[in-house]
Amino acid sequence: MEEKFAHPELRTPENLVYKRTDLLVDCPLSYCPGCGHGVVHRMLMEVLEEKDIASKTIGVNPVGCSVLAYDFMNIDMLGAAHGRAPALATAIKRLWPDRYVFTYQGDGDLAAIGTAETIHACNRGENFTIIFINNGIYGMTGGQMAPTTLPGMRSSTSPYGRDIDIMGHPLKITELIAQLPGTYYVTRQSVQTPAAVRKTKKALRKAFDLQDEKKGISFVEVVSNCNSGWKMTPVQSNTWMEENMFPAYPLGDIKVNGELVK
Amino acid sequence: MAKIKGDIVVNIERCKGCEVCLAACPFTCIAMSEEVNSKGYHFAMKVNDDCTGCSNCALVCPDGVITVYRAKVTVA
Numbered sequence: 350m351e352e353k354f355a356h357p358e359l360r361t362p363e364n365l366v367y368k369r370t371d372l373l374v375d376c377p378l379s380y381c382p383g384c385g386h387g388v389v390h391r392m393l394m395e396v397l398e399e400k401d402i403a404s405k406t407i408g409v410n411p412v413g414c415s416v417l418a419y420d421f422m423n424i425d426m427l428g429a430a431h432g433r434a435p436a437l438a439t440a441i442k443r444l445w446p447d448r449y450v451f452t453y454q455g456d457g458d459l460a461a462i463g464t465a466e467t468i469h470a471c472n473r474g475e476n477f478t479i480i481f482i483n484n485g486i487y488g489m490t491g492g493q494m495a496p497t498t499l500p501g502m503r504s505s506t507s508p509y510g511r512d513i514d515i516m517g518h519p520l521k522i523t524e525l526i527a528q529l530p531g532t533y534y535v536t537r538q539s540v541q542t543p544a545a546v547r548k549t550k551k552a553l554r555k556a557f558d559l560q561d562e563k564k565g566i567s568f569v570e571v572v573s574n575c576n577s578g579w580k581m582t583p584v585q586s587n588t589w590m591e592e593n594m595f596p597a598y599p600l601g602d603i604k605v606n607g608e609l610v611k
Numbered sequence: 612m613a614k615i616k617g618d619i620v621v622n623i624e625r626c627k628g629c630e631v632c633l634a635a636c637p638f639t640c641i642a643m644s645e646e647v648n649s650k651g652y653h654f655a656m657k658v659n660d661d662c663t664g665c666s667n668c669a670l671v672c673p674d675g676v677i678t679v680y681r682a683k684v685t686v687a
Contacts, residue, residue: 354657356618356680364682366617367666369675378674382652383629387673543635543667576629583629 370394372403372423379417383583385573386415388540389482392550393453394422396557406449407441409434411463413455414489415482432463435470438477449560450477456497457487460522464496467526474531474565478556481523481568484575485594492578496520499597504578519597523570527603533565535604539572539595541587552602564607572598616684617664621655622676628652632668632677641668 372394380386397403403424410418412431419426429437434452442450459467459481467479486504487493494504494511497519501510511519527535534556538549549571556567572594576586603611619641626648632641638661643653655668655677664681 352657354660354662356616359616359618359680359682360620361680361682364680365678366664366681367669367677367679369678373675377625380673382627382673383631384673387675388671391675540671541631543670546670583631584634587631587634 370398372398374421374423376420378421380414381575381577383574383576383586384414385484385540385571386482388546389453389480389549389571389573390415390418390421392540392546392553393451393480394424396550396553397424397449399554400557402449402557405447406451407445409438409441409450409452411452411454411458413458413487415453415455416489418453432458432461433466434458434463435466435475435477435479438479439470439473439475442475442477446476446563449557451480451557452477453480454482455488456481456483456485456495457490460496460520464520464522467522468529470531471526471566471568472529472531474533476560476563477566478553478560479566479568480553480556481570482573483523483570483598484573484578485519486575486578488575488578492575492580497522497598499593502593521598523568523598523603526566526568527609531565532568532604533562533607534559534567534602535570536568536602537570537572537598537600539590539600541574541590545600570598572600612686613683614686615663616660616682617662618680619657619662619664619668620678620680621657622678623648623654624650625674625676626652626654627674628654629673630655631671631673635667635671637665637667638662 574586669677
């Protein structure tokens, strides 16, 4: 196909500004078009590349959409049972204290079935990083209601909207774990705009830097979209997320250097 | 006069046509193609010469299909 506005003369290595990192395996990601998982995967791998710690990092993949993360990230990965990633990461970090360990979990994994493991790992103050992708829905299984689903939000198991009288309130697990003395850095970010992506990358970088200090869990929540589960186009879902998710899950640092800032 | 000029290379077969890059581009340099790739997705393509190589599109691309180049060129 003819590329009318292409400038092949500019495409030289010294002019290169941005390319997909080689730490991501050169294969198509299994996520839906427009899903935030891909961006978080890439930012995570860029942080490991910049810190040059890819060979010393062990990731724990969850159950959920990102269960195949070990296929995409070209680092050592272990698969945990549903919700048990923080327990497995605890074992890895205690056996190999010099390795960088992270878990990558969704809201169904971390905030529903894995609530106990998450809270206890955070309370013990283990020295690893938890990356929590919150899209307010069980994406992989077909858009069922999750603990993080907003009041009034439609899902396949709450087709008339989440009724808080029957189904209870959304679980703000990030605020919850920020109260625990074992967490050192807790932040909430998003990946829908270039500025937000840069902030998320900075937060991830800080989370991995803090593993050297051994002062407790660094926890990065990323509010993301699930356009398939929300039945929207990717761009619509990003707008919907800004209008509805962000008031309920406000972005920004919640705990920095062990001190609550919000 | 020196001018910053950018160019993007889209990995057409990996593009899933989500259009997130269109919303991120400050100069509306990107549009979806009329053709489709082998998976049936309309893919992103550069449609004018206003690109400055800011790499916004590449940052928000969930599949990382965009490679960005940037150079200072002299124009008469």
